[in-house]
Amino acid sequence: MSRLTSRLPAPLARLAARLTTHFTSHRSQGIFFAIVALGILLPILSRVPPFGALQSINAWTNAFTIAVIYSILAIGLNVVIGFAGLLDLGYAAFFALGGYTYALVASPFLNIHLPFWPVLIIGAIIGAIFGVLLGAPTLRLRGDYLAIVTLGFGEIVPITLLNADKFTAGTIGIGGIDKPNIPGLYNFDLTNPWPFYILVLAMLAIVVIVVYRLEDSKIGRAWEAIREDELAAESSGINTTISKLQAFAVGAAIAGFIGVFNAAKLTIVAPDMFGFVVSVSTLSAVVLGGMGNVVGVGIGAFVIYLIQSVFLKQLSILFTQLSIPILKDIDFLQFQYVLYGAALVIMMLRRPQGIFPARRRHRTFTDATGNSK
Amino acid sequence: MAEKAGVVSVRTERAPSRLLLPLVVVAFLAAMLAWLGLTQFLNALTLGAVYALIALGYTMVYGIIELINFAHGDVFMVGTFVSMFVSGTLLKEKNGIEDISALVFGLVLVFVITIAVMAVIGALIERFAYRPLRKAPKLAPLITAIGVSFILQNAVQYFFGPLTYNVPQIFPVTWAFMVGETRVPLLNLFVISVAAVLMFVLQLFISRTRTGRAMRTTAMDRDASSLMGVDINRTIMITFLIGSGLAGAAGVIHGLYYGNTNFTIGFASGLKAFTAAVLGGIGNTAGAALGGFLIAFVEVGAVVLGFSRWGGAVVFSLLVIFLVFRPTGLLGSSTGDRA
Numbered sequence: 001m002s003r004l005t006s007r008l009p010a011p012l013a014r015l016a017a018r019l020t021t022h023f024t025s026h027r028s029q030g031i032f033f034a035i036v037a038l039g040i041l042l043p044i045l046s047r048v049p050p051f052g053a054l055q056s057i058n059a060w061t062n063a064f065t066i067a068v069i070y071s072i073l074a075i076g077l078n079v080v081i082g083f084a085g086l087l088d089l090g091y092a093a094f095f096a097l098g099g100y101t102y103a104l105v106a107s108p109f110l111n112i113h114l115p116f117w118p119v120l121i122i123g124a125i126i127g128a129i130f131g132v133l134l135g136a137p138t139l140r141l142r143g144d145y146l147a148i149v150t151l152g153f154g155e156i157v158p159i160t161l162l163n164a165d166k167f168t169a170g171t172i173g174i175g176g177i178d179k180p181n182i183p184g185l186y187n188f189d190l191t192n193p194w195p196f197y198i199l200v201l202a203m204l205a206i207v208v209i210v211v212y213r214l215e216d217s218k219i220g221r222a223w224e225a226i227r228e229d230e231l232a233a234e235s236s237g238i239n240t241t242i243s244k245l246q247a248f249a250v251g252a253a254i255a256g257f258i259g260v261f262n263a264a265k266l267t268i269v270a271p272d273m274f275g276f277v278v279s280v281s282t283l284s285a286v287v288l289g290g291m292g293n294v295v296g297v298g299i300g301a302f303v304i305y306l307i308q309s310v311f312l313k314q315l316s317i318l319f320t321q322l323s324i325p326i327l328k329d330i331d332f333l334q335f336q337y338v339l340y341g342a343a344l345v346i347m348m349l350r351r352p353q354g355i356f357p358a359r360r361r362h363r364t365f366t367d368a369t370g371n372s373k
Numbered sequence: 374m375a376e377k378a379g380v381v382s383v384r385t386e387r388a389p390s391r392l393l394l395p396l397v398v399v400a401f402l403a404a405m406l407a408w409l410g411l412t413q414f415l416n417a418l419t420l421g422a423v424y425a426l427i428a429l430g431y432t433m434v435y436g437i438i439e440l441i442n443f444a445h446g447d448v449f450m451v452g453t454f455v456s457m458f459v460s461g462t463l464l465k466e467k468n469g470i471e472d473i474s475a476l477v478f479g480l481v482l483v484f485v486i487t488i489a490v491m492a493v494i495g496a497l498i499e500r501f502a503y504r505p506l507r508k509a510p511k512l513a514p515l516i517t518a519i520g521v522s523f524i525l526q527n528a529v530q531y532f533f534g535p536l537t538y539n540v541p542q543i544f545p546v547t548w549a550f551m552v553g554e555t556r557v558p559l560l561n562l563f564v565i566s567v568a569a570v571l572m573f574v575l576q577l578f579i580s581r582t583r584t585g586r587a588m589r590t591t592a593m594d595r596d597a598s599s600l601m602g603v604d605i606n607r608t609i610m611i612t613f614l615i616g617s618g619l620a621g622a623a624g625v626i627h628g629l630y631y632g633n634t635n636f637t638i639g640f641a642s643g644l645k646a647f648t649a650a651v652l653g654g655i656g657n658t659a660g661a662a663l664g665g666f667l668i669a670f671v672e673v674g675a676v677v678l679g680f681s682r683w684g685g686a687v688v689f690s691l692l693v694i695f696l697v698f699r700p701t702g703l704l705g706s707s708t709g710d711r712a
Contacts (some may be wrong), residue, residue, distance in 0.1 A: 087512060089519075137697040144441045144515055145696050148647060152689035155644065159686045276640065280519060287516055338531070341523030348517040349505055 028209045035208070039201045054314045061193040067305040068200045069262050072207050074285040074301035075294055076254030079211060081283070082292035082358065083220060084247035085227030086139070087147040089279055090154020094252040096274035097130055098123035098259020100161065103174040103269045116180035120260050127256020128249040135248035139241060154279050161271040173270025177263050188264075196265050203261060204298075207254055211294055214250065223247055277337070281308075284340045287347055290354025299356065308336040394704075398663070405670055409677055411552060415561040417673035418666065419630050422568030425665025426623035427646035429575065429658055430495075430616030436592045436656035437612045439511070440503065443518035446643015447525035448495055448617050452624020453634035454529055456487045457540040460628070469545025479543050484567075487625050488618040495617020496610050504606070522639070529636040537635040540628035564626050571622055572662050575615065579658060588612055592656065641685065645672070648692040654702025663703065 023030030045051060046060035055063075073095060080088045101123045105114040138149045161168045168174065179188040180199065188195050214220050222243040225233035234240050263269050281304065289300025347354065406414045427449050434442045460466050460483050470476040502521050506514040548559040579585040587608045590598035599605050627642075628634060649668045653660025668688055675684045695702065 085512070087515065138693065141696055141700065144439070144511055145651075145700065147515060148441060148651070149693050149696050151644065152648075152692050156686045156689050159683070163682045163686075280523070283516070283519070337523045338527040341520040341527065344520030345502055345517050345524070348509075348513045348520070349502075352509065352513050 027212060031208050031212065032205050035201055035205045039198070054310060058193050060310075061197050063306060063310050065193060065197045065200050065265060066309070067302045068197075068204050069258055069265070070282065070285065070301040070305045071298040072200075072204055072258040073255060073282050074289065074297040075207055075211055076251045076258070077282050078286050078289075078291065078294060078297040079214070079223075079254065080247050080251035081286055082297065083215060083227065084223040084244055086244060086247060087144070088150045088248075088251065089147050089276075089283070090150040090152070090157070091251070091255060091282055092274045092276070092278035093154045093157035094127045094130060094255035095259040095262065095278065096157055096161065096269070096271075098127055098256030099263035099269040099274070100168065100174070100259075101126050101256070102260040102263040103177050104167075106178040106264075107174050108176050109169060109174045113178055115183070116178065116260075116264055120257060123260035124253040124257035127259070128253040130256075131248040131250075131252025132245055134252075135245050139244040139248065151276070151279075154276060158271040158274055161274075168271070171271065173268055173273070175268040177267045177269070179267070180264050190267065200261060200265075203258065207257070208294060208298070211250075211254075215294070219243065219246055281340060284344055288343055288355055290356040290358055292358030293354065293356045296354055296356030296358070300354070308339075312336060401670075405674075409670075409673065411555040411557065413673055413677055415557065415565075417669045418565050419561050419626075419669075420673065421666030421669030422565050423623045423627050423630075423642070423665075424646045424649050424668050425662040426568055426571065426619045426626070427642060428649040428653070428661035428665045429572070430620045431643075431647050432650040432653070432655050432658060432661035433588075433612050433616045435650065436658075437588060437609055438503070438507065438514075440514050440518065441647065442503075442616075443515070443643070444498060444502075444521035444525055445616070445620060446641075446646065447522045447639035448491055448498075449620040449624050449627075449642060449646075450634070450636060450639030451494065451525055451529060452487055452491045452621035453540065453628050453638065454533065454538075454624075454636075455490050455621065456483050456625040456628045457538055457634060459483045459486045460541045460543050464541075464543070466541045466543050468541065468543075469547065470543050471545060476543065476545075483543065484622060484625055487621040489621075491621030491624070492614040492618035495613045495620070498617075499610055499613040504609075522643075526636050526639065533636065535636065537633050540632055540634055542629055542632045544629050546632075560630060564630055567622070568626065571619060572658075575619070575658065578615075584608070584611055645685075645688050648688055648695075651692060651700075652695055652702055654704040657702065657704050660702055660704035667703075 023033075042064050043057060043061060046057060046064075051060070054060075073091070077088065077091045080086050080091070102116070102119050104110055105112050105119060105122075106116065107113075134150070134153050138146055141149065162170055165171075179190065180195075181187045186195065215223075222233065222238045223246075225236065225238055226240050226243055230240055233243075266273075282301065285301035285304050286297045287300075288304065289298065290296035405417065409417065427445065430445050430448070431442060434440055434445070460479065463486075464479055464482065466479065470479050498521055502517050503514050506517060542560075544560050544563055546558060546560055549556045550559070551557070579588060587598065587603045588611070590601065590603060591605055591608045595605055598608075624634075627638075645668055646665065649664035650661045651664070652667055653662070653664030655661075668691075671691060672684045672688060675681065675687050680687065
């Protein structure tokens with residue numbers, strides 16, 4: 001930073017220095033402005049030649065919106081895995097619970113139409129409740145057993161949603177979900193992706209600020225202590241059960257929160273949208289981005305989503321148009337899970353701390369003797 | 374084995390009474406036979422044979438390196454495809470082989486090739502994906518295993534496509550005899566006895582041979598057995614060879630009995646087999662076999678009661694309940710105390 005500012009003219013350098021000090025002490029403002037800048041920059045970037053040619057600006061905005069949904073999901077999972085070191089393989093279940101909460105109370109299915117905004121909070125609360133319900137009996141278990149229990153939970157929830165068809169419409173899912181509205185001011189319109197984009201960025205800002213503040217709070221330090229050495233944490237007076245439950249509840253609440261938005265954005269929820277694949281792709285994002293690093297996992301999820309939903313698709317179309325032999329016959333979308341798998345294996349073997357390693361996450365991947373992760 | 378500093382691992386080897394266990398098993402089987410009827414009873418036993426063979430792989434690997442080998446279910450899935458390839462493409466069979474000597478030759482060929490191929494694949498996975506991470510914290514190999522599982526699934530999907538394939542049932546499904554009013558297919562009996570023989574041989578191997586002893590000592594204390602001259606890498610690789618080979622055998626059995634396969638079957642079967650391993654007491658081979666049959670009875674029971682669509686949910690709930698209230702499983706084990 002100092003090397004950069006030293007080349008600037010004096011007044012600018014002073015300004016940069018002031019901004020740096022300001023945002024160091026007011027990080028939440030920094031996050032807010034960074035997300036605003038990102039929100040402006042992304043649509044502009046999407047018009048620049050290589051990207052602009054791929055798809056229309058509305059399609060890009062939609063893609064960004066969904067990508068940010070997965071970023072938020074990854075940031076939530078990161079609380080559980082990255083901060084507290086608990087491997088949760090059924091995270092999509094909480095995402096599903098949030099989505100179905102909104103779908104049930106704001107669609108023609110039960111003919112209830114509650115407004116979007118309070119349901120956002122309700123979705124988060126329901127996520128947290130289920131997080132505690134699942135966590136309370138199981139958090140005593142050691143790491144890899146916990147992984148299996150959460151995996152089982154992640155399977156039970158879609159099976160239940162599929163089979164309890166009186167309440168969930170089974171395989172078809174619940175469609176025609178209400179759009180968010182600001183009463184008297186603005187009604188969201190599905191043909192206009194921009195309000196959704198702005199809303200999801202606002203939600204991202206809220207989640208990132210909350211998560212950062214949690215990380216630096218007493219709770220966050222307790223999570224870190226548990227992650228690094230549970231026994232030492234316990235003997236230092238941390239109630240590990242409560243702390244782990246908090247991590248589970250916060251992670252689940254974030255998934256429920258964004259699940260509500262996801263349902264409103266897609267206007268449909270169905271059981272197969274919340275399978276193991278969603279949990280694993282979120283996990284991939286967390287691992288690739290760098291466990292414990294909020295910005296890293298956010299970027300990881302964003303990039304993974306764009307790669308699989310935009311670039312692989314466009315790559316296939318491009319090769320078909322240019323009719324390049326062999327390449328044009330490959331459906332690159334088919335490879336996305338091979339890519340996940342290969343990415344997970346290669347990252348674990350070569351760079352287990354992720355592309356953007358967390359500043360404070362030391363022992364999990366560096367210490368050869370820790371064995372209780 | 375690097376223990377967590379300061380934790381003295383108390384191994385409570387809970388040897389169940391020698392007489393009690395067989396009695397309970399026989400009583401349970403009799404009750405199930407009375408309730409389910411002979412056809413569903415045999416069905417459950419056959420399904421149990423598949424689960425038990427897969428569960429053995431989970432439990433052996435967990436016992437020796439404490440890794441939940443997520444890819445194991447998919448190793449089983451690949452096994453079904455290998456057996457399909459051998460019986461369909463190499464032997465060019467579509468239906469049952471009625472000629473006894475040709476049938477024996479075919480079955481031996483399918484079992485031997487599938488088991489061998491899967492054993493090699495399992496050992497390769499161990500060598501390249503897990504061995505480099507042996508000293509790393511647990512999270513790393515676990516995530517790697519998930520990655521391997523994805524790679525296996527999608528490699529199969531890439532080569533075969535997402536269709537459900539018919540596997541040639543080279544053992545004639547029409548062969549049967551009657552017990553009273555009920556038709557008893559020979560296929561069920563054959564499959565169950567193959568599984569039983571394999572499990573018996575495995576028990577003998579683990580308890581009687583030098584390598585088996587090396588496996589047991591490595592599971593107990595890797596460092597100490599290394600000091601006693603056990604080649605740890607070789608022992609772990611043999612564990613993977615055997616575990617994956619058994620999954621291959623389960624794949625052949627699945628193909629013979631159900632006559633179809635799909636690239637996604639590994640996940641659910643793997644999860645159920647893992648449940649079986651936990652139920653029986655992870656690390657305990659006899660327990661894994663027992664758990665496999667128990668899970669099959671639970672699943673078939675759910676079908677009989679009319680909850681067929683809930684079968685999976687029931688099994689996973691059972692897993693959660695067991696992990697919470699009795700993480701050492703039914704039989705307990707040498708590693709269960711660390712749960």
